Structures are given as structure tokens and as C-alpha cells.
Amino acid sequence: MLQYKVVELSNVTEETIEEALNEKVAEGWSFDGMQFAMRESSKRPSMAFLLFTREEEA
Template sequence: MLKYKVIELSTVTDETIEKTLNSATPEGWRIENIHFTMRDASKRPSMAFLLFTRDEPEDG
């Protein structure tokens, strides 16, 4: 069964993204997508949502 995990980052820097990726991948999670939200007045993202998946055995 495919399981999903979404992690929200309110501070979006290369360091926070890297830390999140390095903490989730050893647990078997695979990054599928990163979605950035922007503010009108800034070119930098205000938030990021990282979507991960992993296969887990089905519960009987």
C-alpha cells in the first residue's frame, strides 16, 4: 500500500529543505514533489510543502 507524508516548511531555505530531505529519506520516504507558495511582494517562497511516498505492507 502506498503511504503519503506531507511536511510543511514555514522557513524556506536550502538548509531547511536539505535537513528535511536528509531526515525523511533514511526512514524509507521518497521525495515526490516540492510545492512552493509565494507572496505577492517577494520573489522568495513563503512556505514549502514536501510530498513523500513509501510502500508499506497492507494491514490484514
């Protein structure tokens, strides 16, 4: 069975995204995608959601 993990980042920088990606991949998760939440008043995202999957161990 496929498991999903969502990691929410409220501080969206290159470093925080990279750190979260490396941490979860080292734990055996496969990166599946990334979504950003934007504010109208800013060109930078206010939040990011990193999506991961892995096969559940029996």
C-alpha cells in the same frame, strides 16, 4: 498500499529543505515532489511542501 507524507516548511532556505529531505529519506520515505507558496510582495517562497511516498509495511 502506498503511504503519503507531507512536510510543511515555513522557513524556506536551502538548509531547511536539505535537512527535511535527508531526514525523511533516512526514515525510508521516497521524495516525490515539492510545492512552493509565494507571496505577491516577495520573490522568495513563504512556505514549501515536501511530498514523500513509501509502501506500507504489512
